[in-house]
Amino acid sequence: MTKTSMTLLTLACALALSACGGKSEGGHAAAGEAKSSSAGLPDGNIDAGREFAAKGGEGIAPCASCHGADGNAPIDGMYPKLGGQYADYLAQSLQGYRGGTRAGSTADVMAAQAKNLSDQQIADLAAYYASVPGSLRDLQNVN
Numbered sequence: 001m002t003k004t005s006m007t008l009l010t011l012a013c014a015l016a017l018s019a020c021g022g023k024s025e026g027g028h029a030a031a032g033e034a035k036s037s038s039a040g041l042p043d044g045n046i047d048a049g050r051e052f053a054a055k056g057g058e059g060i061a062p063c064a065s066c067h068g069a070d071g072n073a074p075i076d077g078m079y080p081k082l083g084g085q086y087a088d089y090l091a092q093s094l095q096g097y098r099g100g101t102r103a104g105s106t107a108d109v110m111a112a113q114a115k116n117l118s119d120q121q122i123a124d125l126a127a128y129y130a131s132v133p134g135s136l137r138d139l140q141n142v143n
C-alpha cells in the first residue's frame with residue numbers, strides 16, 4: 001500500500017467515525033417526547049403506559065402486580081425492576097417475550113403476560129417505565 005493510499009484510508013476512517021459520533025440516540029427519552037424504538041414501533045404514550053401498567057388490559061394482569069408500583073418495587077427478587085430502564089431495551093424485551101425469542105423458565109412467566117400486547121401497548125409501556133425515576137445504575141462514568 002502506498003503512502004498516499006494509507007493517508008486516504010486513514011482520512012476515510014476518521015470521517016466514518018466522526019459521522020457516527022456526536023449525537024447520542026437511543027438514550028433515555030425525556031418525558032413527553034418518547035420516540036419509537038429501533039424495532040420500528042409506533043411512538044409511545046407515557047400516560048397510556050402508566051394506566052395500563054397499573055390496571056392491566058383485557059385478560060392481561062397489571063404489570064404492577066409483579067413489578068410493583070412504577071416498576072420499582074417488585075414483589076420479590078425474581079421480578080426485575082423496570083423503572084428508569086432504557087425504553088428500547090424494555091420494548092425489545094417485550095417483543096422478545098411476545099414472539100418467543102426470549103424464553104426459559106422465568107421468561108415464560110413474562111411471556112404469558114406479553115403474548116397479547118399490541119405494538120402500541122408495548123411502545124406505551126416502554127415509554128412509561130423509561131420515564132419513571134428508577135434505581136437502576138449503569139457503568140457510565142465509572143472511571
Ligand code: HEC
Pocket residue numbers: 053060061062063064065066067078079080081082089090091093094102106107108109110113125
Ligand atoms: C405474573 C408476574 C408478572 C407480571 C404480571 C408481569 N411481569 Fe414482567 N416479568 C416477570 C418475570 C418473572 C420477569 C423475568 C423474566 C425473565 O427471566 O426473562 C419479567 C421481566 C420483564 C421484563 C424484562 C426486564 C429486564 O430487565 O430484562 C420486562 C420489560 C417486563 N417484565 C415488563 C412487564 C410489563 C410491561 C408487564 C405488564 C404488561 C409485566 N412485565 C407484567 C413477571 C411478571
